[in-house]
Amino acid sequence: MIIGIPAEIKDNENRVGMTPAGVSELVKRGHKVFIQQGAGVNSGFPDHEYTAVGAQTLPTIADVYAKAEMIIKVKEPIESEYSLIKKDQLLFTYFHFASDGPLFEAMMESGSVCLAYETVQTADHSLPLLIPMSEVAGRMAVQEGARFLEHPQGGKGILLGGVPGVKPAKVLVLGAGHVGLASALIAAGMGADVTITDISLPRLRDLVNVLPKNVHTLYSTELSIRKELLTVDMVIGSVLVPGAKTPHLITKDMLKLIQKGSVLVDVAIDQGGCFETSHATTHSDPVYSIDGIVHYAVANIPGAVAYTSTAALTNATIPYAIALADKGWKKACKDDDALLKGLNVVGGEATFKAVADIYNVPYTDPHTLL
Numbered sequence: 001m002i003i004g005i006p007a008e009i010k011d012n013e014n015r016v017g018m019t020p021a022g023v024s025e026l027v028k029r030g031h032k033v034f035i036q037q038g039a040g041v042n043s044g045f046p047d048h049e050y051t052a053v054g055a056q057t058l059p060t061i062a063d064v065y066a067k068a069e070m071i072i073k074v075k076e077p078i079e080s081e082y083s084l085i086k087k088d089q090l091l092f093t094y095f096h097f098a099s100d101g102p103l104f105e106a107m108m109e110s111g112s113v114c115l116a117y118e119t120v121q122t123a124d125h126s127l128p129l130l131i132p133m134s135e136v137a138g139r140m141a142v143q144e145g146a147r148f149l150e151h152p153q154g155g156k157g158i159l160l161g162g163v164p165g166v167k168p169a170k171v172l173v174l175g176a177g178h179v180g181l182a183s184a185l186i187a188a189g190m191g192a193d194v195t196i197t198d199i200s201l202p203r204l205r206d207l208v209n210v211l212p213k214n215v216h217t218l219y220s221t222e223l224s225i226r227k228e229l230l231t232v233d234m235v236i237g238s239v240l241v242p243g244a245k246t247p248h249l250i251t252k253d254m255l256k257l258i259q260k261g262s263v264l265v266d267v268a269i270d271q272g273g274c275f276e277t278s279h280a281t282t283h284s285d286p287v288y289s290i291d292g293i294v295h296y297a298v299a300n301i302p303g304a305v306a307y308t309s310t311a312a313l314t315n316a317t318i319p320y321a322i323a324l325a326d327k328g329w330k331k332a333c334k335d336d337d338a339l340l341k342g343l344n345v346v347g348g349e350a351t352f353k354a355v356a357d358i359y360n361v362p363y364t365d366p367h368t369l370l
C-alpha cells in the first residue's frame with residue numbers, strides 16, 4: 001500500500017503521524033511510505049531518520065495526499081486540506097466529528113474512508129488509540145492549570161502544593177477515566193488536595209486502592225459538583241462519551257459558585273467540552289476569562305510535548321496501521337471488530353451511530369459495507 005504522512009498544520013500542532021521506527025515496520029512489509037519534508041522536525045525526527053528506514057520525502061502536503069492510498073496523521077484535516085482528500089482514500093487519524101459539523105460535511109462529500117482513532121474500541125470497551133494521548137493530556141492538564149493559577153497569568157495566585165503552614169490548592173477532577181486518573185495522580189504528586197468524581201461506583205472503588213491519601217473519591221451528581229465548586233481552585237474536565245458530544249457538567253450559571261481566579265481546564269474540548277462556557281483555544285492563545293474564571297481549552301494539549309506524544313501514539317497505532325496496510329481497510333475491519341468501530345464515514349455514508357444521530361443523517365451499519 002502507498003502510505004502518506006503529511007505535516008500537521010493545525011495551530012502549534014508539533015506532532016507527526018508516525019515515528020521513523022513505525023515507518024520502518026511498514027517499509028519492512030513492502031509498503032511505500034511518503035512523508036512531507038520537515039513533517040517530523042518539531043517532534044524531534046528529522047527527514048534523514050525517515051529516509052534511512054526507506055521512506056521517501058515529498059515537498060508539499062498536496063504531493064503527499066496525491067500519492068497516498070492511506071493517510072496517517074494526528075489531528076483532523078482542516079479546511080485547507082479538504083480539497084486534497086480523494087474518493088476512496090483512507091484517512092487514519094483523530095477526527096472528533098461530534099464537535100465539528102463542517103469537517104463532517106466535508107468528509108461526507110469527499111467520498112473518503114474516515115477511520116477515527118478515538119472510536120477504535122476493544123471488546124473490554126477500552127479505547128487503545130485514545131489512551132496514550134489521554135495519559136499525556138491528563139498529566140499536562142495539571143501542569144498547565146498550575147501555571148494559570150499564578151497571579152500574572154490571571155489566576156488567584158495559589159501554589160498547587162502549598163507550603164508548611166499554608167494549605168495546598170483544591171483540585172476537582174471530573175471523570176475517572178485515563179485522563180482523570182493521570183490528572184489526579186499528577187496533582188496529588190504536586191501536593192494538592194484532590195477530589196475525583198465519576199458515575200461508576202466500581203471505578204471509584206478500584207481507584208481507592210491505587211490513589212494516594214490526598215485524593216478523595218466522590219460520586220458525581222449535579223449537587224455534589226455544585227458543593228465542591230464553592231471551595232475549589234482548579235477544575236479539570238475529563239469526561240468522555242466515545243464518539244458523542246460531551247455533556248456540560250458545569251453550566252454558565254454555576255460559574256457564580258466559583259471563586260474568581262480559579263482555573264477550569266477542559267480536556268474534553270475536542271468532543272465539545274465539559275463546561276458550557278468552553279470554546280476551543282490554541283497553544284498560542286490558550287486562555288480566556290469569563291466572570292473572573294480562567295478557562296484553558298486547548299484542543300491539542302499533547303502537541304506541546306510532541307516527542308513524547310508522537311512516540312506514545314505510534315506505539316499504539318502501528319499494529320492497526322500494519323493491519324490496514326497489509327489487508328486493506330475492508331479485510332482489516334472484518335477481522336478486527338475494534339477497527340470496525342473506528343469507521344465513522346465511508347464513501348459518503350455515516351457509519352458511527354452517535355455521529356449520525358448528532359447530524360440527523362441516516363446511519364449505515366459498517367458491516368454492510370464489508
